[in-house]
Structure formats: structure tokens, C-alpha cells
Amino acid sequence: MNLLIARSNFYSYSETFIDEQIKQLAPTEVLYEGWLPSRTYSGKSIYPFPLTLLIVRGTLRNLFPSLFRKIYQYFLVKFIRNNGIDALLANYGPLGANIYEACLAANIPYSIVFLGFDANEKKTLTQYQAAYQAMLPRAKSVIVVAQSMRENLEAIAGPLSNLYFIPCGVDTSKFKPFGEKSEQFTFISVARFAEKKGPIHSLRAFTKVFKEIPSARLLMVGDGPMWDEAKAFVADNHLENHVDFLGAKTQDEYLPLLQSAHVFIQHSIITAAGDSEGTPVAILEAAACGLPTVSTRHAGIPDAVIEGETGILTDEHDIEAMATACILLAQNPSEALKMGIAARKHVSEQYDVVKLSQKIKSILK
Template identity: 35%
Template structure:
């Protein structure tokens, strides 16, 4: 059994369930580090830098001198790898992988970097880390992409094609099981952060058109984010207070309960002005696994997760009227929604069960250690 160190940027983030799945499901004796683009804490919340003088030196260099390469921090990570006898590192997000490449190299530990979305597409982020990415592309064993669009983006950035592995995050299809779409009312469900690339305003505007023809239709939007208050205001201004429910962040169990009461899942993902894009949204996979028909956009990994015209409908980004038109098809016909949703579950079972992505990751991690 090998020793796997998983490095993630955040201690806890409600939108990063895919990272927790890696922690729960991947093989190996696992340790977890976190603390931003470069880890400074272990899984018990203790500093990797052990001396008070070292911590002071680190804080001065980071917060006052604004340094990105800090020797005392790198040395602490190298020491941690050696003390824990780490056999391989899985870095969650490209920025994290780029930052820890030097420490992995100094410790002689193989590195696998899992990209997720903004780390490949957000222009400012890519520009800031571009030089470090090039070093990571040379050293790391593998780079995991979650969509074919991301595979191509990584190639454009300079990642060696033979090191890129396509492995969408996947979904636990035993937890997200077929719901009773046929007996659900015209209830639409959207789940995701309230940020530009999720375009929650487009969802509300499309629903307004649906609501004009189907007054009994409802929309539940789960999540939080910088656009939350603006969406609250929009809902009020459009007179949709009685039909749109903004729940905030919910637990997985609560989300499953909502899916069981819904007829259709909606998400209007777009490319943000700063270039940020989706990978393959886990909520799309969860909805598909639940047998909900999906109305979304021709965007990133969604184009593969949803078979347009078979398991749902995909419209052009910012096509609000087109989205409303497809939503109305499901609002009008529960039987049709059930048929499309059932096809969606079959597609997810065949292609996106989490066991597939975990198997690919396990194989990559093992091969990075053995070299074959």
C-alpha cells in the first residue's frame, strides 16, 4: 500500500465535493494538506513549518514582501514528504500543482495534478502561473482533465499530450438514484455558485418566460456567491417571489430531497468575461444520475455529460429564449420528461459513475510511482 498525499487549496468548500470524494475513495494511506495555492497546514490544522521563527519568516515574506517562492515554506513541505514517506502527491487544481512542483522534485516524490476549470481557463490565473505551469508540465507524471475542452486547453498551454488523462469527476449513482419525474409538478431545479460563469440571471430570465405560460411552474435555486443579492433583487423585480425559492447552500441529503420533487434540472453555464469556464459540473452529473432531464448550454464538459436531444437539451450560451422554449417542453409533458430523464440516467451510469474516474486516478497514481 502506497502513501498518498492529497493537497487541496481550501480546508472546506461546499462546492468542492469532488475533492472529498477523492479523499474518501482513492487507494493508499492518505494524508491531506491545505492552505491556499501552497499548503501550510496538515489535516489537523497544524503548521507544516514547525519553528516560531520559521513561521514569522514565512509570514513576513508572504504578507509584507509578497513573495511567491518562499524557501522556509518549501523546505517544510519537503521535510513533511520525507517524514511521512510520501510515495506520490495528488495536487487538486493546477495552481496548487504548479506551486508544489519544486518541493516534490526536491523530495523525489512523483506528482499528479488534477485540473478542474478556472485553473485552465481563467486568463489572469493562467497568466500568473504560466511560468510555473511550464515547470510542472516537465516534472509531473500526469495531468487530469475533466472534459475534452480542457484536454485541448492543456495542450495549448504546453502540457505534453501523452501525460494528459481525461477523467470527469463522476457521481455516486447509488446515492443519486432514479426519482419520480412523472408525478412531479412543473418544478425546475438549479444548483451552483452564484457567479458569472453559472449565469444565474439567465436561469431566472428563462424561467420568467416559462412562468408566463405555466403559472404553476416553480424554480428552486440552491447555492451562494457574489451574485446572490442581485438575483434576489431580480426575482423581486420580475414578480417571481412566490414561484422562485433561493435556498442558499444545502447539504447533499437536502439536495437529493429536492431532486426527488423536481421535474427538470437547469443550468446556464457560460464563458465569463475573464475567460473562466466550467470543467464538467458535478451537479449536472448528479441530476442526470437522478433521472432528471436537463436543460443547459453548449459549454465545456456539459456537451458530453448531456446528449443533446436525447438526455436533455443544450442551447447556445446566453440564449435565454431558447432555454425557456426547452424548459416549456418539460413543463408541458411529464411523461416526456420521464423518458428523457431515464435516458439520462442510463448515459450517466454507463459513462460517469464515480468508480470509473477513481479507477483512472488510482491507475495514474500507481503508474507515477512504478513508472509503468
């Protein structure tokens, strides 16, 4: 099968799940560049010169949006036919909304993977409602990474017999327990500093933990729009020597940090705009490294974390409960270790990326 995978970015440190998808599915080609992807990993473009120039396409899109859409569809169909593409897999609903008509015109099946905001955020669902209604029933498959997404999509398009729940996976051969734990009891978060990830909520909980356990430490990997607010919070609460902001890091860079930490924390929430998680891959990576998770009953997290067995879950915005859970594990390291072992087993059985990729392959074929 000559598979074409489409994504919005060439690379994003927060989209390692798409990188892993591409690695496992080994497509013939990968398209990227926004919601109207036109460039390929191999250096090609679906366009001839001068449309290869971003300034030309930007001008056309701004001045003649309807015409530009027709131009995009024409050249995407041509690219599909010229490269013998048999099937297309689109990451994110908005991208799928922009490519499905070309797939129909080229007479190839298409599938869409919904990963978070595209199936949850109110603004996005409203903006793409008409496209989703037309696109979803005709798809070869609609893949959601959290069971909670089904309701929103079927509210728009009606019952979907082509909808499959396949969560994001983790490379359990790479993410595994290794080495010694840090001498200080260490909590770790690996996430963008974005509202739905709840970084300030995690910091508020850690403030309470620190009062009970002054030697505790928190590592925060990532960056994003709430970075400055988070740093200001730490400064205001005099936690500079106990909270480390490590910035964005690659998997290879934060893997040893996971392996040396004791507990993974993330206070995911539904934002005011309705945006929410799918299944946070960092939670799966941490579990694969043998860490228990303290998080919230949010989106796909209750599937990834077995409450009371592989971690502790709290209600969204319940800072006190999150702090209590963190303190419990810090004061009972043997319990944290036991949960971490169970977490590794659970992820290896249910979230191994090779096994999940085989499910996607079987659906695409």
C-alpha cells in the same frame, strides 16, 4: 502507495467532487490551506512553531515573498520525506505550481487535476504560464475534467502525452431516483451564484416559462456574489412566489430536492475574463437522480448531457432557446421522464465515481 492529496480548502460546499476524490482514493494524508497548503486533516502542520502561526507566515509572505517560498519548499520536502509519501496529487493548477518543485526535490511523482478556471481563465493562464510550462511536462499525470481544457494547456506547454481526460464523478449509489415528484412542475438549479454559472440567464429563461406555465416553480440552491442581483431580478419580475432561494446546502440536504424535482437547469457561460466550467457535478448528480438537464453547449456539459437524449442543450446566452426547451419538457412530462431515465443510465455507465477513481488510481500507480 502512501498518497498525499493537496487542496486549497478544508471544506467547500461547492467542491464536493474533491471530497469524493479523497474518500475514494483514501490518501495517507490531505494537505489544505490556500495555494500553499501546510495544514493536514489529522491536525498536523508542515511547519514548526512559530511558523504554525498564520500571522507569522502572513507577515513573511508579504514582506519577503521569495524567501517565504523557499521556506515553504524546504518544510514541504521535509514533510514528504518524514511521512514516507510516495506520490502527490494536487487539485487545481495554481496549487500544483506551488508544490511541484518540492516533489522534484523529494524525488516523488506528482499529478495535477485541472478543474475549471485554472485551465480556462485568461488571467490565471497568464499569471501561471511560466510555472505551467515547467510543471506540466514533468508531471506523472495531468488530469482534466473536460476535453476542452486540453487545448489551453497544450498551447502553453506543448503536446502532453501525460494528459488524461477523467471527468468528475458522482456516487450513483447515493444519488438515485427516490420518492414522489412534486405536484407542481419544478425546475431546480444547484450552483454558486457566480457569473460562469449564469444564474440571471436561468432566471430570465424561467420568466418566459412562467408566462406559459404559471404553476411552474424554480428552486435555486447555492449562494455567491450574484445572490443579491438574482433576488432583485425576481422581485422586479414579481416571481417571489414561484422562485425559492434556498441558500447553500450540503449534499444530504439538496438530494431530496433533486429527487422531487422534474428538470435541472443551468445556463453556464464563458465569462468576459475567460473563466468557464469543467464538468458541473450538480448536472451529474441531477442525472443520477433521473432528471433531464436543460443547459448550454459549454465546456464538459456536452459530454455529460447527450443532446436530445438525456437533456436539451442551447447556445450560451440564448435565453429564448432555453425557455423553449424548458416549456417543451414541462408540457411533455412523459418526454422529461424518458430523458431522465436515459440520463440515469448514461451517468451510471460513464460517470460513476468508483469507476473513475479506479482510473485515477491506475494512473497514479
